[in-house]
Amino acid sequence: MNTVNVAYEGRIARVEMNRPDVLNAMDTVMLNELLAAFKEVRESKADVLVLSGAGRGFSSGGDIKSMLSNMDASAFPEVMKTISKMVLELYTMPKLTISAIHGAAAGLGFSLALACDHVMAHETAIVSMNFIGIGLIPDGGGHFFMEKRLGETKAKQMIWEGKRLGAEEALRLGLIDQMVPGDLRAAVEEKASEWLEKPVAAMIETKGIYTSRSAGILEAVLSMETSSQYKMRQTEDHQEGISSFLEKRQPQFTGK
Known part of the structure; x- marks a missing residue:
């Protein structure tokens, strides 16, 4: 794999997104390699999966520039x-899973x-469900996961605001489970x-009951x-959102 690293340390599988030059933004290659990596870990003897990002952040989300240049309307359904x-694959995986966020986890990256x-999340991490900034809606199950953690009303408000949250506020809201002030990797190892000192089979069985009901x-x-999302991609607001993103200016949305 070129954009995803998979490594095993005893009963721990590590899946690392590896496009650090673009803050691990997900293009079609990475999406397919992540899917392959999760399938591989599912069949492995590991009991714990740790998902992380290389370089300065976890993941900035979908690779907007790549998708603009490489994805036409006909490719959208497949993506x-x-x-x-x-x-x-990740949500229903019969393993115990940990996401280790440093730097930014935004959009699709945060959904994942x-x-x-x-x-x-490290205490300096920033999380954001920021699709609204380019006139889109959350994907990757963002609506599902935000509602699970916040309830419907709060989830709607957070999605509509699309604001960046520090780790401390994200913890207070329940969007993350643990804030780490020191060495994130060491804290993940500890967790x-x-x-792994517990009866993992029983833990995974409990997980399976919940995920079977919710899948x-x-x-x-x-x-x-x-x-x-397809509908939103046709709107004037989305075109304005993309233009303002590329031109590094404030968008002027009209609701169309």
Whole structure:
């Protein structure tokens, strides 16, 4: 794999997004390699999966510049299908999963982090469900995961605001589970080791009961996100959002 690193240390599998030059923004290659990596770990003997990003941040989300230059309307359904498969693979994985956030986890990157069982973030991390800034809606199950953690009303408000949250505020709201003031990798090791000293099979069985009940809802949300995202990509506000992003200026939205 070129954009994803997979490594095993005893009973721990590490999946690292590896496009540090673009803050691990996800292009179609990375999406497919993440899906392949999650399938590989599912079949492995590991009991814990740790998801992280190389370089200065976890993931800035979808690679907007790459998708603008490489993805036409006909390719959109296939990309969204890959995103859906990837998220479902991670969410339903019969392993204990940890996302380790440093730097930024934004948009699709934040959706992916929230698909894990335990979300850890360094105290300097920034998280954001920031699709609204380019006239889009959350994808990657963002609606599902935000509602799970915040409830419907708060989830709507957070999605509409799209603001950047520091780790302390994200912890207070319940969007992350643990804020780490020191060495994030060491803290992740400690959490994984703590789990591995427990009857992991029983923990995974409990996880399976919850994910079996919720997977169908997540699939439905992913399907709705796909159709709604396609609709939003046709709007004037989305075009303005993209233009302002590329031109590094404030967008002028009109609601159209």
